[in-house]
Amino acid sequence: MREQEMLSRVIGVLTQSGEWFRDIHRDPHGHEPADGRVVGELVAELLEGALPSGLSEEEERELRRSTARLVSVFAFVFHQLAEVHDAGRTDTSSGDLLRQLALKAEYGGGQG
Incomplete structure (x- = not known):
């Protein structure tokens, strides 16, 4: 697969997973949304x-x-990271957010 095709598919994964991410925020204890399958299909490609x-x-x-x-x-x-960026937050750097996510994962917070 050429790099251009791979980039296109990665953009597809990020685009499709955006809805998945929003679903997790709406219902963090719900089941994995259907878009999870779409991400799996794009990864299979x-x-x-x-x-x-x-x-x-x-x-x-x-x-x-x-x-x-x-x-x-x-x-x-x-x-x-995109959510913090899009909100225009200047009180949290990308490094700060990554550290927060690492701590959350370490203590069982995971993805939701």
């Missing part, structure tokens, strides 16, 4: 042809699942 040969179906499925989860977490952090 990114991985198409990039997986090593010789993987069992189970290994491939787990690799795809783990990659989709990793991409979802990156998207979640992106949206957290």
Whole structure:
């Protein structure tokens, strides 16, 4: 996959995950929204042809699942940073926010 295509798909992941992020804020104890599947499908497209040969179906499925989860977490952090930026907040730097998220994750706060 060419870099331009990859960039386009990453933008798609971030765009689609924006709704997922807003859903989490609306109902932090709810189930994973449907957009989580969309992110998984976009990640599957990114991985198409990039997986090593010789993987069992189970290994491939787990690799795809783990990659989709990793991409979802990156998207979640992106949206957290974007929310602070879009609100025009100057009292919190991106480094401060990342430290807050790390502490929250360390103490079980996770993504919601």
